[in-house]
Amino acid sequence: MGNLCLGSPTQRLQRLLFHRPIPDLTGKVIIVTGANTGIGKETARVLLAHGAKVYIAARNQAASEEAIRQLKQETGNEAIFLKLDLSDLKASRRLLKSS
Known part of the structure; x- marks a missing residue:
C-alpha cells in the first residue's frame, strides 16, 4: 500500500477513490446522503474543499x-x-422534481 497511508483522511480518500486530482467544482451542485458521519461526511468534506455547493x-x-x-x-x-x-419514495421524488 505504501503511499496510500500517508496524508490526511481527505487526501487518502481522494487517492483511493479518484486516482487523480479533483478539479475545481465551483458552480456544481451536489447532494450527498448520509453525510452526518463516515464516508458520506468525508465525501462532503472533499466536495466542499473543491468548491462545490453541497x-x-x-x-x-x-x-x-x-x-x-x-x-x-x-x-x-x-x-x-x-x-x-x-425510505419515503414519494418524498424523494418530490425533492428531485423541486430541484
Whole structure:
C-alpha cells in the first residue's frame, strides 16, 4: 500500500477513490446522503474543499447541523441541510422534481 497511508483522511480518500486530482467544482451542485458521519461526511468534506455547493440530505436535522458546522470549520465552506427520508419514495421524488 505504501503511499496510500500517508496524508490526511481527505487526501487518502481522494487517492483511493479518484486516482487523480479533483478539479475545481465551483458552480456544481451536489447532494450527498448520509453525510452526518463516515464516508458520506468525508465525501462532503472533499466536495466542499473543491468548491462545490453541497446539500446534506438526511432525516436527522440536529446531526446534520453539527456535521455542517464541523465541515465549515474544516473547509471554510458551508453545506446546506436538506430534510430527506430515503425510505419515503414519494418524498424523494418530490425533492428531485423541486430541484
